[in-house]
Amino acid sequence: MNEEKKKSIALVFGNTGGIGRSIFESLVSSKKYCKVFGLNRSYTPYIDVTNEDNIKELASNLIEKDLSIELLFNATGYLHDNSFSPEKKIQDINLHYMRKSFEINTYANALLIKHLAPLMKKESKSIFASLSARVGSISDNFLGGWYSYRASKAALNQIIKTASIEFKIKNKNLIFVAIHPGTVYTKLSKPFAGNKTLMSCDEAAKKILSVINNLTIEDSGYLIDYKNQKIQF
Numbered sequence: 001m002n003e004e005k006k007k008s009i010a011l012v013f014g015n016t017g018g019i020g021r022s023i024f025e026s027l028v029s030s031k032k033y034c035k036v037f038g039l040n041r042s043y044t045p046y047i048d049v050t051n052e053d054n055i056k057e058l059a060s061n062l063i064e065k066d067l068s069i070e071l072l073f074n075a076t077g078y079l080h081d082n083s084f085s086p087e088k089k090i091q092d093i094n095l096h097y098m099r100k101s102f103e104i105n106t107y108a109n110a111l112l113i114k115h116l117a118p119l120m121k122k123e124s125k126s127i128f129a130s131l132s133a134r135v136g137s138i139s140d141n142f143l144g145g146w147y148s149y150r151a152s153k154a155a156l157n158q159i160i161k162t163a164s165i166e167f168k169i170k171n172k173n174l175i176f177v178a179i180h181p182g183t184v185y186t187k188l189s190k191p192f193a194g195n196k197t198l199m200s201c202d203e204a205a206k207k208i209l210s211v212i213n214n215l216t217i218e219d220s221g222y223l224i225d226y227k228n229q230k231i232q233f
């Protein structure tokens, strides 16, 4: 089918999570896209973002249906689970935890770009956005700790930057961004919240979507926060 006639859709990975659910619901209510698909491990199609076959199959389905992606929003991520918490010191390094952090926070993004960036809309603006974190900024690291999470998000930022360079030629309208959502009250942040009042998921989603809506091609490759401020790598 002619590129112009393809239906534009939005994909939200991790819409079972705190921020992902709010982003998904806001996009659905905005009625901006022909269809918004939420992709997760709870409903069909089962998508584990670290499983290349799952992503490949999703890409084949989109090609078969002649759909082009106007917005891909990756809200998946990992910081802790029942077995692991972020490291306080180097002696806490555990390779299983470190690998899992990189698999979800970094490698998954490379797989999503590999299989889905070629399906992004070409004739006008399209956006590949992934939730990163300010703690992934090397120049902003004053506190130390959290080796695996920090390093996996720093590596994600590098992947976003590298893809933005490669796709300047392949798709001049495609913007890649890593987004710091702020400190938001979710399952991921709960154990570290203490007495602080954190942003709600709906509030964060509103701010993040305002950033997304105002992106231009000049923003491609950057880490940007929910206040629309670029964060130094």
Ligand SMILES: NC(=O)c1ccc[n+]([C@@H]2O[C@H](COP(=O)([O-])OP(=O)(O)OC[C@H]3O[C@@H](n4cnc5c(N)ncnc54)[C@H](OP(=O)(O)O)[C@@H]3O)[C@@H](O)[C@H]2O)c1
Binding pocket: 013, 014, 015, 016, 017, 018, 019, 020, 040, 041, 042, 047, 048, 049, 050, 075, 076, 077, 078, 079, 104, 131, 132, 133, 134, 180, 181, 182, 183, 184, 185, 186, 187, 188, 189
């Ligand atoms: N909350 C904050 O304050 C904060 C701050 C900075 C950055 N971030 C980043 O924002 C993103 C979203 O975080 P959140 O706070 O909304 O966390 P959350 O509520 O724990 O959501 C995490 C999401 O990731 C999904 N996920 C994890 N591993 C997956 C896998 N292998 N395949 C598919 N889905 C997977 C989870 O799916 P299941 O439901 O299947 O587990 C869930 O939907 C993360 O990248 C996080 O690092 C959050």
